[in-house]
Amino acid sequence: MVAGTPAKETLMTRLPSGRYVAPSAGKHDLSDASTWTNVLADVPIFSDLPNRHLKKVASAGRMMRFQEGSTIIRTGTPGDALYVVVDGEALVQRRGLPPVTLGAGSFFGEMALFDDSPRSATVVAKESAMCLVITRARLHKLLKSDPAISLGLLKELARRLRVAQSVG
Secondary structure, eight states: OEETOOOOTTOOEEOTTSOEEOOSSTTSOTTOGGGGHHHHTTSGGGTTSOHHHHHHHHHHOEEEEEOTTOEEEOTTSBOOEEEEEEESOEEEEOTTSOOEEEOTTOEEOGGGGTOOOBOSSEEEESSOEEEEEEEHHHHHHHHHHOTHHHHHHHHHHHHHHHHHHHHO
16 A cells, blocks of 8 residues: 555546546645545535535545555454545455445445444455545544534434334
């Protein structure tokens, strides 16, 4: 893994919706997490946040580049961060299930922001991948300094709980 490697200014991200987005902040260093607020807006737990809060959340993260074949997270290890793929692809591997490919705009590890449970999957860089990484410690510090952000996160978590309860 090579963290903080500057990216080319022409990098565009293709989201699952088919929409292409560039970093939200003009000609800044693309390895700067704060330029990726538009990608964060497509992550469900952050989608209800206004742009000013998205900027704060993105600024709490850091960009990391993972080389092809490198393990990003491993099943059973402590989880402490959310990863948002902004370029490249990652492969999710879970015991007894077929592998799942995640591309730009996809995310994994979001539950690690809220609890101390071990990782439920291994994720490997399928090709060179750049991820916005937000740690639990940095998010919690942000939530303490700006509690309004918590309301947007709680709204999505409540929605997920309702969906999970209705499936049973």
